[in-house]
Amino acid sequence: MSYVVHKKNKETERADEIDVLSLAPRILELLQGVQQLELENFSMEIGDLDLFIPSQSPAHSLQSVSLHPPLPQKPSELIRESFEPRTARYPGHIREVVLGATRADGGSRARTVTIGGAMTPAYADIRVPPVHPPAISLDVFDMKVSLPRVLREHVAEVMEDPAGWARMNVEKFGADIVTIHLMSTDPLIRDTSPRQAAETVEEVLQAVNVPIIVGGCGDPKKDAAVFAEVAEMAAGERLLLNSVTLDMVEAKTLGAVAKAARDHGHLLLAFTGLELNNAKELNRRLYEYMPHEQIVMDLTTVALGYGLEYSFTIHERARYAALMGDDELAHPVISAATNAWAAREAWMAMAPEYGPRELRGPVWETVNALTLLLAGVDLFMMMHPASVLTLRDVIYRLGSNGSGRTSSARDWVGARIS
């Protein structure tokens, strides 16, 4: 299998844990004569009822009846209306988290990256641009990894050279941040020692001057040992340690990692599998050790076609809950958009009508990232250069008020298109 997966997505696709409430959809069917809903045996939690089912005039279900009964005379002129976009104020806001530290702050980075700060849902109001534009991190692996050909060709020359790879990510592809995945530390792969892993991180820190994310192997015991070593070696650098999990609670290693991060001035990425109660639980555990401003959440990114909708909805829910005042979810969120490559449609050769994988793959990673951008993700871990360029371009454009437009929205109607 040749794809990149940042995480062991344990609870991926756990729809049964998505405790969204229900409301009889047959109401719609009944009212509208629509016969295409198939939702018979769903359950619901009344206590959780948190939805709008606004009513509408019955005219809305009957074609023959007008919403507003026709006036005796057809209007000969426009009836003027105004439109006031809603200005919603929310009681909560997302914390700001600073990645990396400059010399002045005890690190060695040339610049830092601040994420978070949102006071409204993402891109909901053109008058409220993001407090900090979402940032992009590019991946580096500490060993030769199996990548889809479309990704491999861009990095073939730096494979097994983490420092060179990191430099290329910054200089050639414009990474804001670099993620070094210490994959070789996996006891089932090379079982590289924490000492060696720390040296790799040091190499990367010396190769580039942007903030660094350090990825573990997913083993709660080994990661704890590696993170502790890395935290001490890179004291003051404000690394983001990717990641801490509830498995670490079970393995009784969470406290040690959190203390190491706290004592040496780093950040923690709290990873949970598409389950907000777990995300809150993990954060509560971390609050025992860490200032809240040093915690970022990874709620799990699933590939388009393999459950992206669960990621999309969990991010929308988390962000909305946080803005409505749920402090335990008021942390910036990160997405491993590279997980898009787990989808076969991204990497597999398919029948000609579905196009070449050289285009399908990067478009998959891009759509994955853009979808979660709209759900409020603050930081993306990415790989394909075209996806990175596109995401950066869209982030820039969506952050503007759109006043620079040059064309009319009806040009397409009569346009000659080859």
Next chain:
Amino acid sequence: MTHRTEPGKQRKKSIREISPIDVYKLLPKTNCQECHESNCMAFATRLVNGELMLTDCPPLFTDMYQAEREDLGLLLAPSVRAVTFGTGAQQCTIGGKYVLQRHEFMYHNPTGIAIDVDDLMTDENLRERVHRIGQFSYNYIGRKLALNAVAIRSVSGDPAAFGKTVRTVCNATDLPLILCSLDPAVIQAGLAETGDRRPLIYAATEKNWTQMADLALAFHVPLVVHTDGDPALQKSLVKTLNAWGLADLVLDPGTLAEDGLSETLHTLTALRTAACRDLDELSGYPLLGVPLAVWTSEEISMDVLKWREAITASMLMSRYADLLIMHSLDGWVLLPQLIWRFNLYTDPRKPVSVEAGIRMFGHPDKNSPVLITTNYALTFFTVESDIKTAGLDCYLMVADTGGLSVESAVAGRYFSADSIVTALKEMQVENLVCHKTLIIPGLAARLSGETEEASGWKILVGPKDSSGLPQFLRQRWPPHPA
């Protein structure tokens, strides 16, 4: 969070504001228990909570309670009107949304995707393109994902040419049609050819609305209301057209790519928010997005334009577009849209699983391989499709993992040595084959030792991706005798 009110009109209520009392007042109040509830108040409570439907109250559907029935319908209708164009099996219903965000309930009526043709195309090209639009599909977890409509654009500006093109398209496909021109004379020429097919017509603007409204009324067709990024004008047009007697409207606040992308997405969001959160009826109509607009740019690289169209379409769909008009017919552009649409419109409350049990493929006999996988729908259909494509003769055990994929189920211990032993017993696999070798998924490799011990079966670790099954079986089956 202010709610604006139409002057002189009672404001609608969101479901949050509807109390069981509101519903109870409109019920027969006879406590007849035909709904199997103890009394009408209990029924009202469950109705408001969405556990029961109006149809569960039979007396309500007698003439005696017609007025109450209609009032209840008013109380519980969606905030975005559902509009249908086209007729027959392929008709396209868009809108009908209750909520802004999917998790608040679920989204109804998946975004329609139309592909354009124009009236400068030769008959042959036209027929060929329309055929391709109808044929394009993708088999995704057992569902056929396809395109929904043909948008016919008047590029010549000539009503006669447009009419002829519409006629050709009508003869070539049953797909619903969208007739696109801002010239009422052109639209009229098109409508003259569509008979009772109920096309959607594009579009009424500030300039042409009286003529377009007359056409929509005369031909009983739904009408798009277009403005160029002007929601106030949009609302004015809707209000005026409502007064004119038109209710089946679709809103096109204008799609711009690149420089205008921000304005476009924010306007769609503002309109849908007004409809679902402020219950603004004039914004409560399906929204049109036009990824095709990227093709009007100066860019000359086709791949760049297609790329832009792909990413614009996916963002428009996430941001509430109920209908898209696109140009590219390339699979790599359309595939992400079709799959994302399917995903976005699934019920977020339902795990996507298939029934557990043993499945037979081809003509398996006592020596055929036995495979096992989990009952997450995507996992199962992927494995199924690979087995069928390769024409393998085998048994596939589908274990009940509560709808979890292999990787998740192993991590969560829903797929374990014990559960495999149980499945082997329940499915009576030993009666099907004369060997005791089971092939487990590569992602469950770590279960192999434990499972061998617990079951007494020899475990072969299969490929991590089921596309590797044919090769795996060629090399490893039948297994070498121990």
